[in-house]
Amino acid sequence: MPPRTKRRTSIADVARLAEVSVGTVSNVLNRPDRVSPTTRERVEAAITELSFVRNGSARQLRAGTITTAGAIVLDVANPFFTDVARGIEDRLEEAGYTLMLASSDEDPDREARYLKLFEEHGVQGVMVVPSGPDIDHLRTLHDRGLRVVLLDRPSTDPALSSVAVDDRAGAAAAARHLIDLGHEHLAFLNGPHTIRQCADRSAGIHDALVEAGLDPATCLEEITITALNADGGQAGTERVLAMERRPTATLCVNDLTALGALRTLRAAEVPVPSGMAVVGYDDVTFAGELATPLTSVRQPMHALGYRAADLLLADDESAEQVVFQPELVVRESTTGTG
Amino acid sequence: MPPRTKRRTSIADVARLAEVSVGTVSNVLNRPDRVSPTTRERVEAAITELSFVRNGSARQLRAGTITTAGAIVLDVANPFFTDVARGIEDRLEEAGYTLMLASSDEDPDREARYLKLFEEHGVQGVMVVPSGPDIDHLRTLHDRGLRVVLLDRPSTDPALSSVAVDDRAGAAAAARHLIDLGHEHLAFLNGPHTIRQCADRSAGIHDALVEAGLDPATCLEEITITALNADGGQAGTERVLAMERRPTATLCVNDLTALGALRTLRAAEVPVPSGMAVVGYDDVTFAGELATPLTSVRQPMHALGYRAADLLLADDESAEQVVFQPELVVRESTTGTG
């Protein structure tokens, strides 16, 4: 790409045309009340005439700070993160701030590159879904004076703020719902416990079982799937259906997995929910639009982002750990007549 | 939010600590080969010691230009646009550029605000899904030296580049597919023709019918729905089912509409596709995962974004109008045995 050749018109050009000093032009732009109406009009005319646009870099260099925040999520194409981003954007918008958004692809190097870029550009703070378990680099950033808010992950460092969703409670609510419906033998299609969300959701299901006086050892079949999508759901469900003592309900680690489960059950002509109840997680947009509308755990994604931005904009310097409670959305895949 | 109090360490602080001049520090940062190894090491040590971070504003002010581009889409929470954004990001990444992403919510004021912000920050160019039919403001931007690329909309101004998808051809392909399967009486659940995409898709269906020697006046029932979502699809399908001479296939303006159509057909116990074939548009992620996998028209969203960024980065100044061809993805909702 060729460099931008045309020199941008500067405040000096405007001043020359309006026959005033640069200071006056600056005053027209920033404190119009301190300028007499006649000069102001002349300056404004010159601005439109030259179609002058302020140079943000110079402005910011002098001011030392800007009304911009950065956010790094794992993947901008994932509906979960876009809803979060939307919440962030809405809160920043209220405060007159703007957002620089980037995705790290779970690559710590990419994350580091974007963090550096953001810092160089003088953002007020950053909201980050960390790519790895290590958050020392974020602490360093905080020590250098940036506001740092962790997204979708409780902070292990008390100096850093965070917003997260209580996965354990969400999974417990889902399991409790099934137990209330009379199910006493559950399957759980889950990812590896190295992923924090997976471990937490597993723990939540255990909680609900124990609370109901059921023994997880005999009442829960946790099946580890590698792909947390429809194919993983299909593979897991096939294993569930092959069991000698077949569970009566299947919990899925997310809605895509549940989609695969429903597909497999249909193929095997197992009615839902009478032959097998199914619960998803995330409550993605299409969960309610499926052939069998899916009971799912809704995460307050928008609120998550909104609150994160709120913490970033907070007046005091203290860190805060916010945990949201998810909400069970009951649909026909557990309570229907099929 | 309190202003960042700590003054950032500057290149001068580093120079002082390393006992060299500022010019040398700058050289270490930008052309390390021109600095002797011993001084370089001393400077690098000072940089780490002070955890110095370059001030992007000053850098950019001096350089006059930066490796950043802006993009404005209608809604970052819409999967179509996030896939496009992803394509943009991938192409920019290759060139070492970064992206500032924002959504306009179809609000021309919001769009204008972000454009101003981007320009003030000296982006090389912007990629925009225009909020309204008017693109004069984008032409103005172009005249001021920014690269402008229109997204998902052919440019009416030959000076501006654009990338779009051929909606007419996509709809024609879908209709042709149905005609090839022997359908001679089609329903089309469409939005108002004031939306360019809707008008184009309608035209495409007409093309296919005429081409096959069928008369659109008798062979096509175009039903205008107000909500382009599942509810709209349901309402439209109910009207189709109530027709005296019932069409044998339904084309839907997008996949969500098709979802509503499928739901309604299931409730009315009309088998798909033997009682009614259904085609969607967009090929969203879950289209293939439905109870009846949906035949749909896939838009090359990633490629759309990738190419847009490509045009933005192009070496020459000439504008280019790129039109992508969509691809029909055939699934069981038209060719199944149900």
Next chain:
DNA sequence: TGGAGGCGTTGAAACGATTCATCGCGCGTC
């Protein structure tokens, strides 16, 4: 031994907006 040439470093100018101490002018007051 004097000069040429090259390498590494220096220091100041420049980018463009903001800020603030200062100045000029007109008007009212004594």
Next chain:
DNA sequence: GACGCGCGATGAATCGTTTCAACGCCTCCA
């Protein structure tokens, strides 16, 4: 008529980096 006051306008200093002409030093060669 002299003085003070206040409103507006001024312009130089400033932010932190990059760039570049100039300079000092060393080496090599005649």
